[in-house]
Amino acid sequence: EVIRRSYLLLEVGLEMFMNDDKNYFFVFDSEDDRNNLHEKLQELSGNELCDSSQTNMTLKWQNGVISNYDYLLYLNHSSDRTFNNLSQYPVFPWVVSNYTSETLDLEDPANFRDLSKPMGALTEARLQRILARFEDMPEPRFMYGSHYSTPGFVTYYLMRSQPDLMICLMGGKFDHPDRVFAGIAETWNNVRHNTADFKELIPQFYAGDGSFLENRLQLNFGRRQNGDVVNDVVLPPWAASPRDFVARMREALESDYVSANIHHWIDLIFGFKQRGPLAEKHFNLFHFMSYPGYVDLSTITDPNERASVVTQILEFGQVPRQIFTQPHPERKQATVYAFPSLVVEEVDGEGMRRTLSVSGPSLDDFKQRCSHQVKGSVTFFGHLDDLVIVGSSSGLLYSYRLPDMTYAYTAVVSNVAVKCVQVIGDHTLCVGSADGKFYFLSKLQSFVYTSLLGHYDTITDITVDNDLVFSGSSDSSVKVWEVRYQTATKVKTMHLLTDLDHDSAICRIAVSGSILAAVLDDHSVVLHNWDTMDHLRTVDYGHYAPTGITIWSGKLILFGVSLAYLDLETLEEEFTRRADHPITAHTWPEGEEGAVVMVEADGTVTKVDAMSGDILGKMSAEGVVNPGAVCYLPRSNLLLIGNEKKNFTIYEIS
Numbered sequence: 001e002v003i004r005r006s007y008l009l010l011e012v013g014l015e016m017f018m019n020d021d022k023n024y025f026f027v028f029d030s031e032d033d034r035n036n037l038h039e040k041l042q043e044l045s046g047n048e049l050c051d052s053s054q055t056n057m058t059l060k061w062q063n064g065v066i067s068n069y070d071y072l073l074y075l076n077h078s079s080d081r082t083f084n085n086l087s088q089y090p091v092f093p094w095v096v097s098n099y100t101s102e103t104l105d106l107e108d109p110a111n112f113r114d115l116s117k118p119m120g121a122l123t124e125a126r127l128q129r130i131l132a133r134f135e136d137m138p139e140p141r142f143m144y145g146s147h148y149s150t151p152g153f154v155t156y157y158l159m160r161s162q163p164d165l166m167i168c169l170m171g172g173k174f175d176h177p178d179r180v181f182a183g184i185a186e187t188w189n190n191v192r193h194n195t196a197d198f199k200e201l202i203p204q205f206y207a208g209d210g211s212f213l214e215n216r217l218q219l220n221f222g223r224r225q226n227g228d229v230v231n232d233v234v235l236p237p238w239a240a241s242p243r244d245f246v247a248r249m250r251e252a253l254e255s256d257y258v259s260a261n262i263h264h265w266i267d268l269i270f271g272f273k274q275r276g277p278l279a280e281k282h283f284n285l286f287h288f289m290s291y292p293g294y295v296d297l298s299t300i301t302d303p304n305e306r307a308s309v310v311t312q313i314l315e316f317g318q319v320p321r322q323i324f325t326q327p328h329p330e331r332k333q334a335t336v337y338a339f340p341s342l343v344v345e346e347v348d349g350e351g352m353r354r355t356l357s358v359s360g361p362s363l364d365d366f367k368q369r370c371s372h373q374v375k376g377s378v379t380f381f382g383h384l385d386d387l388v389i390v391g392s393s394s395g396l397l398y399s400y401r402l403p404d405m406t407y408a409y410t411a412v413v414s415n416v417a418v419k420c421v422q423v424i425g426d427h428t429l430c431v432g433s434a435d436g437k438f439y440f441l442s443k444l445q446s447f448v449y450t451s452l453l454g455h456y457d458t459i460t461d462i463t464v465d466n467d468l469v470f471s472g473s474s475d476s477s478v479k480v481w482e483v484r485y486q487t488a489t490k491v492k493t494m495h496l497l498t499d500l501d502h503d504s505a506i507c508r509i510a511v512s513g514s515i516l517a518a519v520l521d522d523h524s525v526v527l528h529n530w531d532t533m534d535h536l537r538t539v540d541y542g543h544y545a546p547t548g549i550t551i552w553s554g555k556l557i558l559f560g561v562s563l564a565y566l567d568l569e570t571l572e573e574e575f576t577r578r579a580d581h582p583i584t585a586h587t588w589p590e591g592e593e594g595a596v597v598m599v600e601a602d603g604t605v606t607k608v609d610a611m612s613g614d615i616l617g618k619m620s621a622e623g624v625v626n627p628g629a630v631c632y633l634p635r636s637n638l639l640l641i642g643n644e645k646k647n648f649t650i651y652e653i654s
Contacts, residue, residue, distance in 0.1 A: 001447075002041050004034065006080050006088075006321070010297055014038060015082055017445070025084035030298075060412065062332045064375065066396075068253050068262055069206050070410055070446075075270050079320035080292075086151035086165065087314050092201045093265050094119070096252045099185035099236040104248060106255045116264035119191055119198040120144050121283040126195055131283075140288045146196050147286055147317020148269075153199040156181050160233070161212040163219055177222035183234030184245070206250045209406055210242025250407075263328040271324035287312075290319045372405075372650070374398060378642025381631030382421040387443060388631065388640065389429065390648065393417040397431060399446075403636045405650060409446035413439045422464040427489040430469060432459030438471075440491045452494055454479065461509045469494060470516065470530070472506030478518050480530050498530055512551040515568065519549045525558070525571065539571045547627070548586050552610065559583045563598060563608065577615075580604065585641070587632035597632040597639060605641070 005013030011031045017023045028034040061071040076090035083090065098104060098111040105111055114122060120143060121127045134143050147153075155166040159174065159181060166174055174180065181187060190197045204212050213233040215221070221230035232242075239245035252258065267273045268284050279285045288294050289312045297313075300306040376394030383389075388405065390398040395414035400407055416434040423443060424430050431439040436455040441448045455473035463470045469481040478500040486492035505521035516530040523546060527536040541558060548559035555574070556566040561582050565575040581600035595616060596608045607616040629642030642648040 002038065004038060005082060005085075006292065007085065013085075015084060023084065025082065058329065062329055064332070066412060067410060068259060069203075069250065072262075073203065075266065075323065076320070079270050079323050081320055086154050087318055088320075089149060089151075089154045090203050091149040091269060091320070092203050092206060092253075093262070093269075094188065094191070094201055095255075095258050096249065097188075098238075099188050102237045104236070104238040104252070106252055106257070109257055112252070112255075112257050112261075115258070115261040118268050118282070118284045119148055119200060123192045126193055127283060129195060134285075141285070142287045143280075143283060143285045144198055145287055145316075146198055147290055147319075148198050148200040150199070150317040151315060154202060156199075157202050157204065158212055159221070160215050160217070160219070163217065174219075174221055177224045177230050180221055180230055181233060182224070182228075182230050184236055185234070205246065206253050207407065208246060209404075210244075210246040213242040213245065259331045263330050266328045267324070270320055270322065271328050272322075272326055274319060274322050286319060287316065289313060290317050292319070292321055372398075372400075372407075373647045374642075376417070378629040378648050379417055380420055381629065381640055381642070381648075382423075383631055383633060384421075384423040384429070384443065388633070389421050390640075390642075391418040391421060391431070395433070397421070397429075397441075399443075402633065405638065408444075411441055411446040411448065413441070413448055417458075419458060419460055420462045422462045422469070424464055424467075424469065424483055424491060425489060428491050430462060430464070430491075432462045432471060434458040436473065436475070438462075438469075438494065442490075450491065450493070454481070454494070457505075460506055463509060463511050465511055468497075470509055470511050472509040472518060474505040474521075476502045476505055478502070478506055478509055478516065478528070478530075480516075498533055500528055500530065500533065502526060507547060508549045510549045510551045510556070512568070515551070517549055517551060517556055519546045519558070523560075525549070525556075527571065537571060547583065557596075559586045559598065563596070577608070579606070584627045585630035587630055595632070595634065597630060599630050599641065605639070 001017040003015045003017075004011065005015050005025065007013040007027045012028045012034050014026045014028065014034050014037065015023065016026070026034075028037070057066065057071065057074050060066050061068075066074075072092055073090065081088050081090045093115065094113050095115070096104070096111060097113045101111075120130060130143050134141055151165075151169055155162075155169050156175075159166045163174070191199055213235070215231045223229050235242065235245050239248060268282065273279055273282045273284055275285075275291055289309065295309060295313075297306060297309060300309060372390075374390060374392045374394075375396050376392040379391040379393055381388060381390055386402050387408065388400045388402060390400070392398070395412065395416055395418055397411040397413045397418060398407075399409050399411070413431050414433040414435060414437070418431050418433050418439075420432040422430050424440075427443050429441050429443055431441070432454075433439060436453060436457055436459060438452045438454050438459070439448045440450050440452075454471055455475045455477065457473050457475035459471055459473050461472040467483045469483060470478065471481065472478050479496060480498035480500075481494035482497050483494055484492050500516075500518075502518065502520055503522070504524070507519045507521055509519075510517045511530070514529050514531040515536075516528045518526045518528070520526060522540075524538055524540045525546065526538045528534065529536060541560070541564075546558040546560040546564075550557050551568060554568055556568050556571065558564040558566065562576045562578040563583065564573060566573055579598065579600050581602045581604065583598045584601050585599040587597045596610050598606045598608065600606070603620050604618060605620070606618050608614065609616055629648065631640040632638075633640070637652055639651040640648055641651065
């Protein structure tokens, strides 16, 4: 992806997002030089050349398809804000106003900041002092000499995780201990009362593990005048840890109150209240050099004057590019589903955990940790190296990082349900959808870069073997594809090698070498040699009503009303274990020795030794489990279960 950017309020920047997930920001001598390269890149096939203009993202946000966080990131992206330029760093709002209480009630509007006002107007006494000075000021007048986003403010927040930024900005040293970022409540108090401090927040306050709040490098920031040593950021009493603080801040950002009012803040920062008479009316007028178009550096020939203007632009803040000239629409629905905040049911002495009641032989220390909400219902889980992918009936794809299930991103994949996912190579996700299409996106980025119509009905299952992709569909076909690459890490398309037709819809497929096994909707199991296209045998397993299949350790394992192990060559039964209720969801064994976790229709969760079939334990999950919505992560000792409540729950197993 290649995006034209501004730098020093001049159209001379170009930002490139590469296939290896790296990105670069280039600055050119002139706009013509930048545009010439942009045109050359446009002539190369495969490059996505984007203009930062409004798309249908606003409509998706209005209808709750994407979260407040993702939408604000998009608006920053569209208004020339980038993580590669401290002068134009993404800006996020303060939304919580209570940083002193032991608890934070997100149902109480009093705990939220007034989003219809800029930071400088939040406190009436300060605003009156600012307006009195403004009235006596000659033209061009401004209310705030400082800004809400500057390189100094970004380095202020990131001084613990990226200390080199502050050292560079401060001429080889840290700022004075009494001026550095020391506590949340202290900073919030300053931005409400200090006549020269109007800073907003950065995205790190609403995503990630909160490590930027910890002095993990054990740096010496000095001692304040009151004797306190500057170390980790002092958190509000309602936050148990930096990770918990960020999770609660994210929950606040996605709350009903913020969802119903965030459009006012968008009007101030990105919209029609950003400049001109309306900015003055809403107390939102900044220094004139903060606005794009006011000064043109290319016309300034005096070196001293130019240096002065460059310093002003670089260090004292820039207003984002205006992208709305009319009032921003309100959100149609206040309740947001597409966010990964922690919803803790009960808290015991260990924090964010509670022991579940068990039935039968118990699973040792089987504990519910938290729940994550999704838009729609969970359709599948995918465990891909260090990521867990969660598909939904709304067409969204959620990504979480292991080992601690840290939220990574939400991707808008399709307008209909996504049904399955596999990873191609090391970087590409291949997603099968109910519209019969394959969607391809980078494992570490949240946008689809290409798609391919592969079937005429829902793609129900995908499996991958090196550069071969096997897909099953409700159109009764199983297809074998060869991946064609555009670059070493980016898929261009897939070439169809084999098309195996059947008499009934395909539910699940499994591949081992040249053997391909498919479970059909009529409960039969079909074996093929996909390489020669030979049909080997078909066996009716209606008494098992199989809904899942895998090939493991030379055995064909069926999941249905029973767990059945079959000889791969003869399909003869070697072992069965009948469940009390149909198995609606299950996991696959990992390694030569492993365990299978099965979920029955009544919510009973059974852990079974994959080699012997012995039951290792049982417990009862809460809610009705969605078909196929379970994922066991033995290395992290986590079990994920999706239910009908539009969320999925994370359990710990020791």
